Amino acid sequence: MQIFTLLPWADWLAVLWFFSGWIGYAWFARHYGVTRSSLLSTTNRYRHYWLLQATSRDPRVIDGVITQNLSSTPAFFSSTTIIIIGGLIALLGTTDKAAELVREIPFAVRTSVLIFDLKVLLMVGVFVYAFFRFSWSMRQYTFVALLIGSLPSPQEFEAGKFDREVFATRASRMVGLAAETFNDGLRAYYLSFALMAWFFSTIAFVLATAVVVLILYNREFNSDVLGVLRE
Template identity: 70%
Template structure:
C-alpha cells in the first residue's frame, strides 16, 4: 500500500488510462484492421504483390536492395532510441537539477523528487519497449532477406516444383510482420509524447493520451495515403 501512496489517486488514474489507451488501441488496430482496411493491412497486400513479382525475376538484386532499405528505418530508430535511453538514465542521475528546471516551467504541477523520478522511469520503460520492437523488426527483415535469397529460380516455379503463390505469401507475410513490429515501435514514440505531458499535470497527461490515440486512428484508418493506396 505504501507504493500506491507515492502518487495521488488522480495521477494513478491518468497513468492507468494511458496504458489502457495504448494497449487498447494496439488491440483495436489489429481487430478493426481485419474488418476495415487499415494502412498496415493495405500495404501488406502490396508486399505480397511485390513478392509475387519477385518470383518472376532472376536475379533479384532490386528486391534485396529494397529489403535492405526497409531494414534501415528500424536500425536508425533503434540507434536513436539508445541515445534517448542514455539521456533518460543521465537524467535519473541528476534528478535534483532536472526537477528544479522543470519547476521553473509555467503551469507545471509541483511534485516531489520521488514522483519526478517515477515519471522519468515511465518514459524510460516506453523507450526500452520501443528499442526491443525496433531491434526485433530488424531481425524480421533479416529473416525476410533469407527467404528472398532462397527463392527458387522462375523456371522451378513454372515447372510446378515450387508453389508460386504459397512462397510469395510466406515472404510477404514475413515482410508484413517486420513492418507491424516497426509500427509498434513508432507507436511507442507517439505515446512517449503523451507521457511527457504528465510533467505538467495528470489532466494534461490524459488529454495528450486521447489526442495521440486520435492522431494514430486518423493516420491508420483515415489518411489520404490510405485512400490513394486503396484507389484501385
C-alpha cells in the same frame, strides 16, 4: 511503497488511462484492421504483389535492395532509442535540477523529486519496449532476406516444380510481421509525447494520451496516404 502513498490517486488513474489507451488501441487496430482497410492491411497487399513479382525475377538484386532499405529504418530507430535511454538514465542522476526547472514553468504542477524519478523511469520503460520492438523488426527483415534468397529460379516456377503463390504468401507475411513490429515501436514513440505531458500536469497527461490515440487512429484508418493506396 512510499511511491504509492506520495502519488495522488488521480495520477494513478491517469497512468491506467495511458496504458489502457496504448494496449486498447493496439488490440483495436489489429482486430479492426481485419474487417476494415487499414494502412497496414493495405500495404500488406502491395507486399504480396512485390514478392509475387520477385518469383519471376532473376537475378533478384532489386528485391535485396528493397529489403535492405526497409530494414534501415528500424535500425536507425534502434540506435536512436539507445541514445534516448542513455539520456534518460543520465537525467536520473540530476533529477533535483530537472525537477526544479520544471517547477519554474508557470502552468506545471509541482511534484517531489521521487515522483519526478518515477515519471522518468516510466519514460525509460516506454523506450526500452520500443527498442525491443525495433530490434525484433530488424531481425525479421533478415528472415525476409533469407526467404528471398531461397526462392527457386523462375524457370522452376514455370516448370511447375514450385508454387509461386505459396512462396510469395510466406515471404509477404514475414514482411508484414516486420512492418507490424516496427509499428509497435513507432507507436511507443508517439505515446512517449503523451507521457511527457505528465511532467506538466495530470490533466495534460490524460488529454495528451487521448489526442495521441486519435492521431494514431486517423493515420491508420483515415489518412490521405491510405486513400491513395486504396485507389
